Amino acid sequence: MNRQWLYAKPPAGKIGKDTFQWTETAIPQPRAGEVLVRTRMLSLDPANRAWMMGKTYRDALEPGQVMSGFVIGEVVESKAPGFAPGDIVEGDWGWQDYAAMPARKLTKRTADAPLEMLIGPLSVTGLTAYFGLLEVGQPKPGDTVLVSAAAGAVGSMVGQIAKIAGCRVVGTAGGQDKCDWLVRELGFDAAVDYKAGGVFRALRAVCPDGIDVYFDNTGGPVLDAALGLMNLKGRIACCGNVSQYDVEKPAPGPMAVPGLIVTKRIRMEGFIVMDFYDRRAEAEARLARWIAEGRIKAMVDIVDGLERAPEALIGLFEGTNRGKRAVRV
Amino acid sequence: MNRQWLYAKPPAGKIGKDTFQWTETAIPQPRAGEVLVRTRMLSLDPANRAWMMGKTYRDALEPGQVMSGFVIGEVVESKAPGFAPGDIVEGDWGWQDYAAMPARKLTKRTADAPLEMLIGPLSVTGLTAYFGLLEVGQPKPGDTVLVSAAAGAVGSMVGQIAKIAGCRVVGTAGGQDKCDWLVRELGFDAAVDYKAGGVFRALRAVCPDGIDVYFDNTGGPVLDAALGLMNLKGRIACCGNVSQYDVEKPAPGPMAVPGLIVTKRIRMEGFIVMDFYDRRAEAEARLARWIAEGRIKAMVDIVDGLERAPEALIGLFEGTNRGKRAVRV
Numbered sequence: 001m002n003r004q005w006l007y008a009k010p011p012a013g014k015i016g017k018d019t020f021q022w023t024e025t026a027i028p029q030p031r032a033g034e035v036l037v038r039t040r041m042l043s044l045d046p047a048n049r050a051w052m053m054g055k056t057y058r059d060a061l062e063p064g065q066v067m068s069g070f071v072i073g074e075v076v077e078s079k080a081p082g083f084a085p086g087d088i089v090e091g092d093w094g095w096q097d098y099a100a101m102p103a104r105k106l107t108k109r110t111a112d113a114p115l116e117m118l119i120g121p122l123s124v125t126g127l128t129a130y131f132g133l134l135e136v137g138q139p140k141p142g143d144t145v146l147v148s149a150a151a152g153a154v155g156s157m158v159g160q161i162a163k164i165a166g167c168r169v170v171g172t173a174g175g176q177d178k179c180d181w182l183v184r185e186l187g188f189d190a191a192v193d194y195k196a197g198g199v200f201r202a203l204r205a206v207c208p209d210g211i212d213v214y215f216d217n218t219g220g221p222v223l224d225a226a227l228g229l230m231n232l233k234g235r236i237a238c239c240g241n242v243s244q245y246d247v248e249k250p251a252p253g254p255m256a257v258p259g260l261i262v263t264k265r266i267r268m269e270g271f272i273v274m275d276f277y278d279r280r281a282e283a284e285a286r287l288a289r290w291i292a293e294g295r296i297k298a299m300v301d302i303v304d305g306l307e308r309a310p311e312a313l314i315g316l317f318e319g320t321n322r323g324k325r326a327v328r329v
Numbered sequence: 330m331n332r333q334w335l336y337a338k339p340p341a342g343k344i345g346k347d348t349f350q351w352t353e354t355a356i357p358q359p360r361a362g363e364v365l366v367r368t369r370m371l372s373l374d375p376a377n378r379a380w381m382m383g384k385t386y387r388d389a390l391e392p393g394q395v396m397s398g399f400v401i402g403e404v405v406e407s408k409a410p411g412f413a414p415g416d417i418v419e420g421d422w423g424w425q426d427y428a429a430m431p432a433r434k435l436t437k438r439t440a441d442a443p444l445e446m447l448i449g450p451l452s453v454t455g456l457t458a459y460f461g462l463l464e465v466g467q468p469k470p471g472d473t474v475l476v477s478a479a480a481g482a483v484g485s486m487v488g489q490i491a492k493i494a495g496c497r498v499v500g501t502a503g504g505q506d507k508c509d510w511l512v513r514e515l516g517f518d519a520a521v522d523y524k525a526g527g528v529f530r531a532l533r534a535v536c537p538d539g540i541d542v543y544f545d546n547t548g549g550p551v552l553d554a555a556l557g558l559m560n561l562k563g564r565i566a567c568c569g570n571v572s573q574y575d576v577e578k579p580a581p582g583p584m585a586v587p588g589l590i591v592t593k594r595i596r597m598e599g600f601i602v603m604d605f606y607d608r609r610a611e612a613e614a615r616l617a618r619w620i621a622e623g624r625i626k627a628m629v630d631i632v633d634g635l636e637r638a639p640e641a642l643i644g645l646f647e648g649t650n651r652g653k654r655a656v657r658v
Contacts, residue, residue, distance in 0.1 A: 253582030262599040263385040270591040
């Protein structure tokens with residue numbers, strides 16, 4: 001039996017349980033060139049919500065299809081060279097127990113690392129933080145780096161990588177508890193609770209030398225505040241716009257664009273982690289070493305059971321997670 | 330006698346004649362290290378208006394000071410080594426007949442080129458177009474380049490440089506006459522009248538392959554439309570925000586920021602021409618050659634008489650100019 005969550009219908013405003021529909025179907029048979037995979041760990045990402053809004057860097061989700069998502073799984077049966085039962089693989093086969101995947105859409109992973117690491121810190125999440133910060137943000141030692149959604153999967157990695165790079169690191173997160181955790185546990189120099197209001201003043205107080213690099217996961221009010229505090233020739237690595245994904249009516253765009261972009265000569269640049277996959281091995285090796293050395297605490301927030309995937313994704317937008325949220329199947 | 334226009338008071342909304350105040354005072358005496366210069370040609374730029382709005386890349390204008398502006402003039406008397414009467418120099422001494430300028434704030438220019446060229450095409454205007462397009466925009470042959478305010482000083486140069494660089498060039502301008510002129514006289518491939526409405530549709534029709542580089546002089550609706558039409562990895566060179574300088578209430582920011590910046594991996598980057606002045610000689614030599622060869626038509630729109638400077642600047646925001654507007658004194 002193959003349990004599946006379908007994407008049922010576009011949400012009107014926030015996603016809810018009726019955005020998804022549970023179904024059970026037969027386990028597919030792999031054809032020549034395909035591999036039957038079994039889901040072990042399912043990644044939940046804010047981007048899952050963005051895919052419901054229209055075409056992005058991938059086609060929009062269509063109602064009735066299996067809900068999309070990045071997965072770590074195990075090969076059950078292979079009709080493709082190079083894959084054998086028991087291999088650990090990753091791919092985008094979504095919210096279901098089994099899938100017959102074309103071999104070219106799978107990537108083999110080492111079985112050395114725990115699945116909790118392969119689903120995030122040593123995969124999409126960690127690589128997004130690594131390339132987005134270092135290649136797009138171009139931090140220099142001594143720079144002040146701001147990261148939004150800093151207690152989230154990507155943000156928590158960004159802050160710790162920026163510390164390794166010799167920067168002063170400030171994060172924003174929702175709630176004082178998360179902010180305290182960022183400073184005490186993850187080594188951030190300061191953290192600001194964006195839900196407490198007055199984000200611009202609060203950030204200005206903890207960024208006395210301005211901001212050199214802003215790693216933007218959220219857009220919205222934190223982006224507005226950051227633009228006002230950016231230094232000359234500052235860099236904004238645009239990774240996500242999560243404040244605007246799960247809302248009925250998007251907020252207006254940032255008033256400081258393009259005015260302050262010009263006068264402060266800011267570079268604002270978007271990226272998608274897949275653009276950097278030719279250098280994936282290098283980044284994974286460094287991330288693995290930093291995690292092994294304890295220089296990065298790779299936070300993983302595991303929810304058990306495929307049936308709980310919808311509530312786990314809904315919770316992402318309520319900020320119930322710390323670090324990388326994934327569903328163990 | 331030294332005739333001067335003072336910056337009288339901040340405009341409430343659009344600038345008007347009461348933004349400035351005429352005065353006559355004694356010709357200053359240069360001290361040691363200073364040079365007495367006489368204004369020959371006064372540059373009028375949208376940035377003059379932006380300086381009234383607050384601190385930018387320079388301090389805000391203060392009511393009561395001589396109105397600022399870039400000038401080409403002639404040395405009358407020198408108390409500094411390296412400058413002699415009759416030398417042609419440039420500097421930012423503003424809207425007045427004479428000034429005693431510190432020598433370090435002056436740049437000597439060749440007397441070979443006509444003043445009309447030195448005030449714009451072979452100075453700030455031309456260099457802004459050259460470095461902004463080629464260094465920030467990074468066009469490749471075959472790219473589609475869009476430039477806003479294309480009939481203006483910078484825009485008209487950008488479009489012609491982009492043609493030399495092997496690109497397909499589209500401009501926006503106010504009114505069908507200017508659009509026809511861009512295509513017939515300056516060699517643009519297409520031009521869109523932004524005042525006719527429906528800018529997005531009109532641009533989409535003339536950019537069937539999307540936009541690779543957008544040289545943004547205006548912000549506002551053309552920026553909104555361009556963001557929607559940018560190709561993956563497109564570049565937006567942020568040069569100005571002229572649609573928002575001379576208004577009472579600025580328009581909301583672009584809704585597509587940061588959403589489309591992320592999904593299309595757009596780079597949006599501001600610049601100020603002075604950042605590139607270490608390479609000024611190279612750029613001036615190329616611009617001079619292209620102008621001499623007829624590959625660039627350097628359009629200059631001369632208004633005679635210092636007394637007409639306010640109306641000439643006001644006219645810039647009404648779009649009465651074609652190419653570089655300057656006041657001959």
